[in-house]
Amino acid sequence: MRLFNILFEEHSVHNTNLDTLYNKFNRKYFDNELPKVPISWNNNKRSGGMVKAKYNRSTGEINIISFQLSKQFKMSEEHLHGIMMHEMIHVYLFHVGIPYTTGKDKMHGIEFMAKLRELRKKVPFDIPVTEEVSEMEVSDHIKMKPVVVIEIGPNSIIPVSTKGFDSSDKEKFIQMLSRRIKNIEIYVSNSNVLSKFPVKRKLETVKGSYKISDDDIKKIRDKKITHIYSMIDTEVKFDLL
Ligand SMILES: [Zn+2]
Numbered sequence: 001m002r003l004f005n006i007l008f009e010e011h012s013v014h015n016t017n018l019d020t021l022y023n024k025f026n027r028k029y030f031d032n033e034l035p036k037v038p039i040s041w042n043n044n045k046r047s048g049g050m051v052k053a054k055y056n057r058s059t060g061e062i063n064i065i066s067f068q069l070s071k072q073f074k075m076s077e078e079h080l081h082g083i084m085m086h087e088m089i090h091v092y093l094f095h096v097g098i099p100y101t102t103g104k105d106k107m108h109g110i111e112f113m114a115k116l117r118e119l120r121k122k123v124p125f126d127i128p129v130t131e132e133v134s135e136m137e138v139s140d141h142i143k144m145k146p147v148v149v150i151e152i153g154p155n156s157i158i159p160v161s162t163k164g165f166d167s168s169d170k171e172k173f174i175q176m177l178s179r180r181i182k183n184i185e186i187y188v189s190n191s192n193v194l195s196k197f198p199v200k201r202k203l204e205t206v207k208g209s210y211k212i213s214d215d216d217i218k219k220i221r222d223k224k225i226t227h228i229y230s231m232i233d234t235e236v237k238f239d240l241l
Contacts, residue, residue, distance in 0.1 A: 021080075022067070025081075029119055034095055043070060043071055045195060046133065048128075049131050051068075051091055052065045052066045069084065070133070073138060074140070082128050085127045089127075108130060113129075134196070135213075144190050144192045145162075147160070147194050148164075148165040148228065152181045153181065153182075154183075155213070159199045160202070182231075184230065185230045186228040187224050
């Protein structure tokens with residue numbers, strides 16, 4: 001088992017040497033024109049990758065501070081290569097002196113899309129248009145603390161920390177919810193899918209809920225630890241912690 005884990009770890013895309021990959025793509029697709037940049041992995045939950053740069057408006061100088069890809073999500077090698085190229089287009093634009101692209105999207109506007117289309121013809125994998133991660137699956141190595149999941153309706157959740165849930169006025173909150181919502185489920189889960197969502201510290205700070213896919217809600221329910229409360233239409237079960 002241990003050996004298996006080690007072998008598996010060694011072949012995970014998250015162990016890819018990003019500097020080597022950057023240099024390879026720089027040679028292959030950018031005529032080695034791109035500058036050396038500080039590259040690293042991070043655990044960003046909102047974005048698959050990001051390039052940070054400092055732009056000096058008076059001199060027009062653009063300095064790239066960091067180039068990071070997220071380990072938070074499961075990735076195929078193709079996907080990793082796609083995100084890498086996407087971020088390298090940002091580096092390219094900064095390098096040729098374009099801090100912001102033209103159009104509504106200041107980062108992925110006309111100049112970005114032109115370079116993306118040009119490169120898509122040259123590479124054997126897809127280059128994503130955005131760093132969007134909401135559809136991506138969270139990596140297995142991400143460990144999640146138990147969280148209270150308040151499910152309202154079929155595809156909306158409110159994650160609240162167990163501490164915050166315990167110290168809040170639960171009955172008042174549930175009464176307030178049940179006046180407006182017919183189906184409410186409350187339980188504790190430690191699914192790593194929950195790491196995609198901000199966790200509220202108290203019921204008092206809850207404003208609105210997060211939309212969630214059928215797949216993700218299934219994963220969260222599969223990792224259910226304790227059931228706290230459920231109200232399905234008029235049938236009410238009460239079992240507060
Ligand atoms: Zn981007």
